[in-house]
Amino acid sequence: xxxxxxxxxxxxxxxxxxxxxxGCVYSAEKYGYECVGLTDxxxxxxEGTTTPLSREIVEYSIxxxxxxxxxxxxxxxxxxxxxxxxxxxxxxxxxxxxxxxGGDDTLGVATKLYRDHKLNVVGVPKTMDNDxxxxxxxxxxxxxxxxxxxxxxxxxxxxxxHHRVMVLEVMGRHAGWVALYTGIxxxxxxxxxxxxxxxxADMLKKIRAAHARKRFALVVTSEAAELPExxxxxxxxxxxxxxHAILKDRGMGERIAQFIEKQTGIETRHAVIGHMQxxxxxxxxxRMLGTRxxxxxxxxxxxxxFGKMAALVxxxxxxxxxxxxxxxxxxxxxEWFDVMEVMF
Ligand code: F6P
Numbered sequence: 310x311x312x313x314x315x316x317x318x319x320x321x322x323x324x325x326x327x328x329x330x331x332g333c334v335y336s337a338e339k340y341g342y343e344c345v346g347l348t349d350x351x352x353x354x355x356e357g358t359t360t361p362l363s364r365e366i367v368e369y370s371i372x373x374x375x376x377x378x379x380x381x382x383x384x385x386x387x388x389x390x391x392x393x394x395x396x397x398x399x400x401x402x403x404x405x406x407x408x409x410x411g412g413d414d415t416l417g418v419a420t421k422l423y424r425d426h427k428l429n430v431v432g433v434p435k436t437m438d439n440d441x442x443x444x445x446x447x448x449x450x451x452x453x454x455x456x457x458x459x460x461x462x463x464x465x466x467x468x469x470x471h472h473r474v475m476v477l478e479v480m481g482r483h484a485g486w487v488a489l490y491t492g493i494x495x496x497x498x499x500x501x502x503x504x505x506x507x508x509x510a511d512m513l514k515k516i517r518a519a520h521a522r523k524r525f526a527l528v529v530t531s532e533a534a535e536l537p538e539x540x541x542x543x544x545x546x547x548x549x550x551x552x553h554a555i556l557k558d559r560g561m562g563e564r565i566a567q568f569i570e571k572q573t574g575i576e577t578r579h580a581v582i583g584h585m586q587x588x589x590x591x592x593x594x595x596r597m598l599g600t601r602x603x604x605x606x607x608x609x610x611x612x613x614x615f616g617k618m619a620a621l622v623x624x625x626x627x628x629x630x631x632x633x634x635x636x637x638x639x640x641x642x643x644e645w646f647d648v649m650e651v652m653f
Contacts, residue, residue, distance in 0.1 A: 312343070313343050314343070315344075315345050316407075316410070317348075317353055318411065319350030319415030320350065320380060320435075321436070321437070322588075323435055323452070323453065324375075324589060327373045329603035330362070330378065331367040334362050342607070344363070345361065346360040347398075348378055350383050351415070355394045355395055357402070371596055373590065374452070386418060396426060406430070406431060408606045408610065410433040411433075411434075412434070412436035413440065419431075423616040429610070430616065431610055435449055438450070440481075442639045444629070445623070445624070451598070452591050454487055456582070457495075457586050464580060465527055471576065472575075473575065474575050476569065476580070477491070478532055478565075479531060482556065483638060485502025485533075485641040488531035489502055489649070498526040499515050499516060500528070500652075503535060520575055536568065566578060605627075609628045618630070618631050
């Protein structure tokens with residue numbers, strides 16, 4: 310009988326998940342394994358809900374956004390008895406190994422299941438936030454930033470025509486990578502990220518100068534940026550099952566736009582790209598990155614190298630300890646602050 314690999318995707322969906330599932334299934338079948346999907350993240354392992362997976366089923370998924378397995382932000386450690394249910398499902402389905410695809414939260418659960426229960430788990434890094442340690446990039450990021458850059462450029466057209474300041478709010482949670490890359494790639498005039506206190510005098514000076522020179526300006530802000538002058542949003546204290554603040558109603562873009570208009574007297578508009586930047590077809594980069602880390606996960610299973618995450622390190626696909634990838638986020642650092650000094 311063939312050994313079976315279970316695959317699940319947890320946390321926010323992102324483009325690249327389907328290519329990763331596909332890469333894992335293709336490689337696993339080549340090794341002689343059979344694959345099965347657990348639906349809706351850890352919820353699927355808790356409740357034992359599955360969906361078939363095969364080379365034929367995943368064949369054309371490489372060009373599709375989202376995740377064909379469904380996802381959720383379920384944390385089995387949140388409710389008593391759910392970890393035991395996960396272990397029971399693993400046994401009942403006769404799984405040899407589990408491949409968990411997700412960000413810090415999903416992989417944090419995988420880390421604990423490996424550490425505390427010696428479960429045969431392998432992780433695959435995904436998140437549009439690009440905030441996972443020990444991997445150069447996570448898939449989802451490239452597609453999301455590509456979409457945000459398109460949006461930023463569209464806003465510049467209106468800014469230019471109406472001589473306005475345009476503010477674009479992007480996702481990225483507590484890491485500023487999405488805002489920073491969008492701002493650089495779309496030639497923004499200022500970028501607000503959560504890792505760096507915003508010097509408002511500097512921001513207003515740069516916006517005034519940009520507007521005086523070209524009669525419009527573009528600001529890109531992360532949803533989690535902090536500007537003491539504009540205060541906190543309403544939902545700052547709402548948290549998800551992993552204890553993370555839900556940032557969707559924080560309204561950073563709107564409040565920064567109001568602040569700029571009030572201080573400069575220049576007409577200012579804001580736009581929030583929201584979940585539009587998380588869906589749609591993956592870029593070439595995310596198709597390839599997803600495929601390769603998915604394949605690497607199957608390699609790790611085949612090698613019996615559990616408790617590892619498939620990672621891209623210095624352009625090579627390697628296995629790294631799961632626990633080194635979780636716990637601490639990879640955020641924008643000093644090197645990038647220096648880049649910001651030059652760019653904005
Ligand atoms: O972690 C990915 C992410 O898109 C963040 O950038 C954002 O803050 C969050 O998920 C939104 O989560 P949800 O889709 O649950 O609203």
